[in-house]
Amino acid sequence: MAGHIYGAINLGSSEIALKVFEISKKNGIIELTHVRHKFAIGEETYSTGVVSYKSMTEICTTLNDFKRIMEEFGAQSSDVYATSGIREAENMLVLVDQIRIQTGYDVRTLSNSEARFLYYKALAAKDAKFNECINEGTLVADVGAGSMQLSVFDKGSLLVTENLLLGSSRIHELLQVMEDEAYDFNDLIDEYIEKDITNFFRKYANGIDIRHVIAIGGMIPDAYYYMKDRKSEFDGFIKSKSMIKNKYFIGLPKHTTKLLIPTIMILRKIVEQAHIDKLVLSPIDLCDSMASEFAERKMRMPIDHDFTRDILAMADTVATKYRSDMEHIKTIETLSLQIFDHIKKLHGLEKRERLLLQIAVRLHNIGSFISDSHSRENSYHIIMNTELIGISDRERRMIANMIRYNEDRFPDYLSISDDISKEQYITVVKLNAILKTANVLDKSNRHKIKTVGVRLDGDILTITAETMADITLERGLFHDKANAFEEIFGIRPKLVQKKTGRNM
Numbered sequence: 001m002a003g004h005i006y007g008a009i010n011l012g013s014s015e016i017a018l019k020v021f022e023i024s025k026k027n028g029i030i031e032l033t034h035v036r037h038k039f040a041i042g043e044e045t046y047s048t049g050v051v052s053y054k055s056m057t058e059i060c061t062t063l064n065d066f067k068r069i070m071e072e073f074g075a076q077s078s079d080v081y082a083t084s085g086i087r088e089a090e091n092m093l094v095l096v097d098q099i100r101i102q103t104g105y106d107v108r109t110l111s112n113s114e115a116r117f118l119y120y121k122a123l124a125a126k127d128a129k130f131n132e133c134i135n136e137g138t139l140v141a142d143v144g145a146g147s148m149q150l151s152v153f154d155k156g157s158l159l160v161t162e163n164l165l166l167g168s169s170r171i172h173e174l175l176q177v178m179e180d181e182a183y184d185f186n187d188l189i190d191e192y193i194e195k196d197i198t199n200f201f202r203k204y205a206n207g208i209d210i211r212h213v214i215a216i217g218g219m220i221p222d223a224y225y226y227m228k229d230r231k232s233e234f235d236g237f238i239k240s241k242s243m244i245k246n247k248y249f250i251g252l253p254k255h256t257t258k259l260l261i262p263t264i265m266i267l268r269k270i271v272e273q274a275h276i277d278k279l280v281l282s283p284i285d286l287c288d289s290m291a292s293e294f295a296e297r298k299m300r301m302p303i304d305h306d307f308t309r310d311i312l313a314m315a316d317t318v319a320t321k322y323r324s325d326m327e328h329i330k331t332i333e334t335l336s337l338q339i340f341d342h343i344k345k346l347h348g349l350e351k352r353e354r355l356l357l358q359i360a361v362r363l364h365n366i367g368s369f370i371s372d373s374h375s376r377e378n379s380y381h382i383i384m385n386t387e388l389i390g391i392s393d394r395e396r397r398m399i400a401n402m403i404r405y406n407e408d409r410f411p412d413y414l415s416i417s418d419d420i421s422k423e424q425y426i427t428v429v430k431l432n433a434i435l436k437t438a439n440v441l442d443k444s445n446r447h448k449i450k451t452v453g454v455r456l457d458g459d460i461l462t463i464t465a466e467t468m469a470d471i472t473l474e475r476g477l478f479h480d481k482a483n484a485f486e487e488i489f490g491i492r493p494k495l496v497q498k499k500t501g502r503n504m
Helices: 041-048 053-073 092-103 112-126 168-178 185-204 220-227 231-239 254-274 286-298 307-321 326-342 351-363 375-384 393-404 422-440 472-489
Strands: 004-011 015-024 028-038 077-082 107-109 137-143 148-154 157-164 210-216 452-457 460-466 492-498
Touching (some): 004 053, 015 053, 028 053, 028 286, 041 053, 041 168, 053 092, 077 286, 112 137, 112 210, 112 286, 148 185, 157 185, 157 307, 168 185, 168 254, 185 254, 326 422, 326 452, 351 375, 351 422, 375 393, 422 472, 460 472, 472 492
Parallel strands (some): 460 492
Antiparallel strands (some): 015 028, 137 148, 148 157, 452 460
């Protein structure tokens, strides 16, 4: 049986790319063709703030050409994803609308965290050594046109990830006006990137023994294919910035060379800070990432790495950074998930919403680090300004609002319509009600209730707390939260104490 033919189009910052794949459970993901149209959308966006009408026309013409190519291969499904070159344009909505009108494609504009997360998925799916490497200290450097994501893995999990505005195209656009004045342009680039990369290692990688550095994204596939037969040259570049000269890139288009040099300068600085003398260049690109996502989502082809664990590990990292009570979080998460799982037929939410609830639990008290009296408002602003890898900007706003009204009555939709849609509002209201109910069961943070039984009988949700401790406070506060819960789900929670175990 033939596999599913899938077309992946990336509206990247330095090119528009198409890959057509055959995807099957028997043979995996097989690339059938790769077509690239070099087009520096990012340069225009980063320098002028907008994508011109002329560029819009070229984008649409290219997409229609790609559509004909996919028809020749008999593509059954296709997607068009865009990254920072489109996302950061002031006229992004107009551009996306024109693409829909002129080509019929609905463009999915990825947030930074979504795009980086897709790269990690493709890396895990296509590189058999990935899971082996991350059992030791591994730094994944995702160097894009507009920014760079540095992520540290150890013992099989993601420990920390940080976005730096050090993309190859952005650096070139910013510094090119100084090129004629600089004695050595590479020294200028080195000086510009040094502070941010050094600070990352000092703040986040200090004490971690980095054994491997894997470079992905942006210009890395170009570097991979150009350097794979020039290993000695590349090793020289990594060891000495003075060797990085235009003359070594003869045969490459000028546009590629001017972006490749900042990329190699960034990699050289990372290797220097990590105190290793080599790194791995991965040829995967966003099209590969899209194919991996499609295979997992639509064809139920699993990836041999638990990325949900990475997302939750990052939430734990943020919670620890703001000195949250992790024992309290563990207690509330257990209670929240038991309630969520027992009323599935009532809330109609899925696995993804369950994950958002878990993240909200882990971050619900981070604002207390700044001020206890404005904890929830502080938590909201911290989350809105914290990148959560694997979580879209839309989902981040949902989590932030879930926490912002953790104690108060949830506001009407018009009060927060700038943050979330009507559909998202309904989901947040449901998750907020569950979070409130679970949170009040450990209001004192004394962890009196560590085990509960949950039983739904008609319109009564009985929550049985197994503890010998005095839960007068929890019982008193529970009544108010039960009213809010009943308004949302039409059932009333009832708290029952079962005295068992040792006295708390």
